[in-house]
Amino acid sequence: MPDRHMITGGAGFVAATLARRLIAEGNHVLLIDDLSRGSLANLGDLAGHPRLRFRQIDCADVEALRAATEEWLGTGDHGPDSGGAVVWHLAANSDIPAGIDDPCIDLRRTFLTTFAVLQAMRDLRLRTLHFASSSAIYGDLGDRVAEEDAGPLAPISNYGAMKLASEAQISAAVETFLPRASVFRFPNVVGVPATHGVILELVRKLRADPAVLDVLGDGTQRKPYLHVEELVDAMLFVAARVPGRHVVCNIGPEDDGVTVREIAEAVRDRVSPGAVIRYGPEPRGWVGDVPCFRYSVTRLRDFGWSPRLGSAAAILRAVDEIAGQENA
């Protein structure tokens, strides 16, 4: 592994865990974030580490991104020619309903950030990109299992559309200038620092009203969940073993997931055991939500990686962590 890593969306949920791992392994890390949704507080005691740099930049701004990266590459104890940096492109709009209300949000934060990252990598001759894609690119597959090579790909949210659009750009970049890219299709990821997602939402609702927990959708939505520590572990594992120029890999647990009902009950049991849970009438929580989802992780297993926690165990651990984070 090279010793320099740049992470976009560097003040976000996944980046906090990734940066911690990379720093612990002795690497130098540059975090880029516009702080529109991320926060330096997510970095905890990592902020101020001597091998960590943070720059507040809109990652969709090619000029600013290139300048900041170039400056970082030329400073500190690395010479400017010591081989570039590995780029982890995690910046994206994580608020899916917001992107449905205003498509410009996903355009700018999810798609144009990828465009800018690729432009900057091309200009600075950076050779390795790891990209956080999403199961949302598959759309609603019904009973079919999401396999990396399957089609059709028909995303049903702007978030999924802009992630698929980003994958398309990366595919063309690999053909034209980028030596190495891995595309990781994330499942639902849980853990701390929680910035969004169903567990955080439910914990906060119960803190506001400990007697009643209103749940979006009828609670039957079933999805696979992975703990963020394991997600980062899987990415680092595959990144060290990418066989060719371009790999696309689902990351997820090996089970079919848990239902919203199970999550709601786990939150209730941890935060307010006497609360009543009330469900909505529809299977979907919001437009663009995929009610059920089954994920193939055969490729990931073929790489040699398997999670230690299944979906249910990941949820229980995350509920406990997030309740702690929220002092609930």
Place this chain on the structure above:
Amino acid sequence: MPDRHMITGGAGFVAATLARRLIAEGNHVLLIDDLSRGSLANLGDLAGHPRLRFRQIDCADVEALRAATEEWLGTGDHGPDSGGAVVWHLAANSDIPAGIDDPCIDLRRTFLTTFAVLQAMRDLRLRTLHFASSSAIYGDLGDRVAEEDAGPLAPISNYGAMKLASEAQISAAVETFLPRASVFRFPNVVGVPATHGVILELVRKLRADPAVLDVLGDGTQRKPYLHVEELVDAMLFVAARVPGRHVVCNIGPEDDGVTVREIAEAVRDRVSPGAVIRYGPEPRGWVGDVPCFRYSVTRLRDFGWSPRLGSAAAILRAVDEIAGQENA
């Protein structure tokens, strides 16, 4: 069919034929084009037709696009509430190598035009979109046949990436606000008014030097070709029969195509029979070019449409037409 149709890329190659058909069928047509590559000359005697309006607008400019469309919808012999217009989104950068040199070209002209069209349709509550996608979204499939529902989709040019990215946006739009969309994946399309493409290039080379014809690539590239008159016929046929909210349909001939060698020979025979043809060493003409391509048209045939001309006959007809256009 409704009587009003808006065509983006309205001064381009395919739009000229589409507009002629729509006008001939009694419809009113608004053409939008920034004239960056298209030309009013492509419209020939259609320009000035009383049911045809042309507006020079950058289709990626949402405000301008919406304003021009709204104004057109409110004028003439239609009331403003008479049911909107059908949108044919054909605007795109058609110069694939240019887009590889500068990805901003494909970003703006191919991807952001789709974004703007969808925004304008949402704002104006227009209900039907027909989109010109491309076989380039499939990337290099090797021996596999390109079927609409197959994966993976790994475009190898920015052009293909931005077309796939546009398809992704449309998929999400159908889920969230757009009642009807058809996505037509075009093969190589030939005919007049020719504005780009291999035949025009070869005709012009032979006019410049009637003794020698230099061909990019070794001549073995084989692709399916359709005549533009038949492409437009197929689109109108399918558009009138779309069964659901969202259809994706390859449009192409029923054969495996013709080679660049056959095209070069047809051009030589028509323009300068004594010329020597010289080929390059590599199968690919340029980075991002797909050397061989096989196209499934089962879905198109299931709709009930078949072309009258195969690839070879389409090429012969187009060579003759383009030689005439260029006075060669």
